[in-house]
Amino acid sequence: MVAKDVLAGxxxxxLVEPSHPGNIGAVARAMKTMGLSDLVLVNPELFPDPRARWRAMGGADILERAQVLGDLISAVEDCSLVIGASARHLSIPWPVLEPHQAAQEVLSEATRASGRTAIVFGRESRGLTTEELNLCQWHLRIPASPExxxxNVAMAVQVVCYELFVAAEAASRSDPDGEPEWDRxxxxxxxxxxxxxxxxxxLTELxxxxxxxxxxVMARLRRLASRIRPDTTEVGILRGVLSAVQRMIPGQGE
Amino acid sequence: MVAKDVLAGxxxxxLVEPSHPGNIGAVARAMKTMGLSDLVLVNPELFPDPRARWRAMGGADILERAQVLGDLISAVEDCSLVIGASARHLSIPWPVLEPHQAAQEVLSEATRASGRTAIVFGRESRGLTTEELNLCQWHLRIPASPExxxxNVAMAVQVVCYELFVAAEAASRSDPDGEPEWDRxxxxxxxxxxxxxxxxxxLTELxxxxxxxxxxVMARLRRLASRIRPDTTEVGILRGVLSAVQRMIPGQGE
Structure with a gap:
């Protein structure tokens, strides 16, 4: 996929449970200025709302096409890479990207066949829960003053989309064809x-x-798998191994 | 000056003639997250205003200390470098920086003795006038979708302050002392x-x-001087030359 098409498609x-409709509109505008178009809202408190429409300005079409879903997993299940914005330190450290590194990962994901990325932003008041962050292969941290x-969530989206746009422009210059680099x-x-x-x-049966x-245990295994980034074939192989293990456990399988 | 002190001081x-107080508050918050503190408002339409206060969140102290002035020249006259945000193309092309380049210029300005930078953002509706842009040595263009x-003005401030923060962090790592590099x-x-x-x-007398x-003529000469970036001593020399020229013109001087 050509780098600039990555941003559009x-x-x-x-956005997980955004509480202020103005922020949703500001996010749509921020995305539009940087060539993105796919917005998903998980349980927004107020949507649609005239304040969202007003703040969206030229990004109104993104707002109109935004999907509203009931949980985070539905919002990301067709994606192959999920990056979650986090200012918090978790009890288990997770691999962390800064925005310009995240932009490189997103573009590189798009060079894999049908690779698609979701970047997840949490509630205005308290971000993403630990469970939601565990769903993400990478965490995203925007460098900011320790003080x-x-x-603001829309500001964070703007910074990340800006880095994506800058990286896509640079990639378009260096690799105008953008052929997929991975077979599966x-x-x-x-x-x-x-x-x-x-x-x-x-593991429970064992x-x-x-x-x-x-x-x-499961959080640590998720974190490990986040670093491996298996393709569909590899997931099939791993599940085959698990089934084989299950068949060996007395009283299970059959 | 140490790189991180540059941002604070x-x-x-x-902001020139901001019309929405919410944007002023959002700018204060954006600055605060990236360690900046010096905000000047030129003829704001509504200020102070509770909407500014509300959007400022943790940047409320910046809002309280913001100076309100009546014209742009007063807002920048004690600065040595002025960068103006512009999405427009002027009839005379001006030297243009993207945000990460602007951040380098700002840090490098701070290595000159008492160098201080102003970054100027225009009205929500129509940006800066040609006259205001001519006051700036550099123009700043944020890469964005041609579509x-x-x-939004606060989003633009956030992106620029983010690049400043990232550049200052990198500079602090590579040059922890940050000694001035220019004598005047x-x-x-x-x-x-x-x-x-x-x-x-x-020139008129001539x-x-x-x-x-x-x-x-004057816009072109301003643009030329923007590239030279003279120090105080050099300005003194240039003005001495002008006075000498004036004394040579018949009917003038004396």
Whole structure:
């Protein structure tokens, strides 16, 4: 995919539970100025709303085509790369990108067959939950003053989309054809979630993992898989291994 | 000056005739997140205003300390570098910087003795006038989609301040002491404006320039001087030359 087409078709902005409709409009405008168009809203408090329309200005078409969904997983399940904006430090450190690095990852994802990225932004008041952040392969941190690091959500979207646009322009100059560089499509989030469920089930059957006392086993395994970034074929192989393990456990399988 | 101190003390954000108080508040917050603190408002339509206060969030202190002035020249006359945000093409092309280049110029200005930069943003509806842009040594263009390139003014400030913060962080790592690299202070805008007036007066007396039919002589000479970036001593020398020329013109001087 040519770099500039990536922005129009291969990158989705997801807002989780935005509370101010003005911010939704400002996000649509920010996206429009940088050539993005795919906006998904997860449980917005007020939408549609005239304040969103007013702040969107020239990005009104993005607002009109925005999908409204009921949970984050539905918003990202057809994506192969999910990056979550986070200002917080989690109890388990996650791989973190700054915006210009994230832009490189997004463009590189688009060179994989049918690779599609979602960049997820959280609530104005408290960002994304730990569970939502665990769904993301990468976390995104915008460099900011240690004294006051709280960017407005639309401002954060603008900075990230700006870095995407700058990176896409540079990539278009250096590689005008933009041929795919990977033979198999990357696994989608839906496939990865199925893999994690299968893994958790197997580990539970093995007595290695207790869902009632999870410690951080699954979070750590998710983080590990985030770094591997398997393609669909590889996910198939891994699940085949899990099924084989399950068949070996007494009292399971059959 | 150490790079991170540059942001707190050596960079001023100037808003010319902002019409929406919400935008003023959003600018204060954007500045605060990136460690800037010096905000000047030129003829704001409504200020102070509760909407500005509300949108400023943690940047409320910047709003409270913001200076309100009656014209752009007063807002920049103690600065040595003035950069004006512009999406327009002028009849005379001006040297243009993108945000990451502008950030380098601002930091490099701060390595000159007492160098101080103003970055000027125009009206929401129509930006800066040609006259205001002529006051700037550089113009600033934020890369944006050719389909819709109109960033909200606070978004533009956020992107520019973000690039400043990223550049200052990088500079702090590579040059922790940050010693001045130039022996004389750069000329301030006030000194430069006095030089231009003196030059125009001299050119008029010489019969080279007719203020009633200016063509673009003064704009072109301003643009040329923008590239030279004289220090105070050099401005003194240039004005000495102009005085010497004036004394040679029959009927003048004495």
């Amino acid at each position: 291969g990158v989705r902005i997801v 006051y690091a709280s960017l 499509p990357p696994a989608t989030i839906k496939e990865l979630e199925a893999l994690y469920s299968h893994l958790e089930e197997t 007595g290695f993992h207790d869902p009632d006392h999870p410690r951080q | 050596g960079v001023r954000i100037v 819709y390139a109109s960033l 202070p750069p000329a301030t805008i006030k000194e430069l404006e006095a030089l231009y007036s003196h030059l125009e007066e001299t 019969g080279f320039h007719d203020p009633d039919h200016p063509r673009q």
